[in-house]
Amino acid sequence: MQGTLRKHRFGYEWMRVGFAGARFRVAAFVLFLSVVILLAFWTYVEMPPAPLRLVYFVLLYFAAVLVYLNLGVWVHEQLHCLPYRAPAYRQRTQIVYTRRYLLTLSGYYRVTGPIDYRIVRRALMGPIILVLGWLMLALLASMLLPGWWLPMLLMLAAISLMDMLHDLYWLWQIRPIREKGKYWDNGSELEVVWKA
Numbered sequence: 001m002q003g004t005l006r007k008h009r010f011g012y013e014w015m016r017v018g019f020a021g022a023r024f025r026v027a028a029f030v031l032f033l034s035v036v037i038l039l040a041f042w043t044y045v046e047m048p049p050a051p052l053r054l055v056y057f058v059l060l061y062f063a064a065v066l067v068y069l070n071l072g073v074w075v076h077e078q079l080h081c082l083p084y085r086a087p088a089y090r091q092r093t094q095i096v097y098t099r100r101y102l103l104t105l106s107g108y109y110r111v112t113g114p115i116d117y118r119i120v121r122r123a124l125m126g127p128i129i130l131v132l133g134w135l136m137l138a139l140l141a142s143m144l145l146p147g148w149w150l151p152m153l154l155m156l157a158a159i160s161l162m163d164m165l166h167d168l169y170w171l172w173q174i175r176p177i178r179e180k181g182k183y184w185d186n187g188s189e190l191e192v193v194w195k196a
Contacts, residue, residue: 046147
């Protein structure tokens with residue numbers, strides 16, 4: 001499901017939030033693609049001139065994308081589940097990973113039973129730690145490593161932020177409800193019920 005579905009039932013409001021709608025996704029993707037192109041150009045310019053510079057550049061970007069689509073995806077889902085480490089949620093949380101196209105990992109988490117807003121918000125924002133980690137690593141790399149490391153690590157931060165697209169969309173949709181609601185997260189949809 002894409003977008004949101006909202007109904008009024010027996011004095012309660014019910015809302016289901018699916019994946020980000022087309023407008024939200026397209027706007028985010030255009031911004032993301034612009035940033036990645038600029039960072040790719042910056043990386044290429046910073047690489048030392050060599051006869052096989054373009055080949056090294058393509059291999060470097062391919063390796064970076066593979067790192068994110070495996071290790072980054074795994075870390076992303078683990079960070080989502082940090083707030084669910086408490087005893088009340090630990091037995092109700094499940095992370096599912098699947099291997100796609102042999103080289104990439106895909107994953108999602110789900111929680112059975114109701115969740116309060118504070119925990120949902122922390123879980124949805126958990127992967128921001130990965131974005132900040134890439135940024136800190138980029139800052140450190142800019143002081144110690146060749147110039148092309150900085151834009152490369154900034155690109156990984158951009159990919160991590162883009163991977164949070166649906167999480168940010170869910171957060172935006174539930175922001176007006178906040179603590180008034182009870183939440184159910186089944187991995188691909190978030191359901192909310194609150195008193196009208």
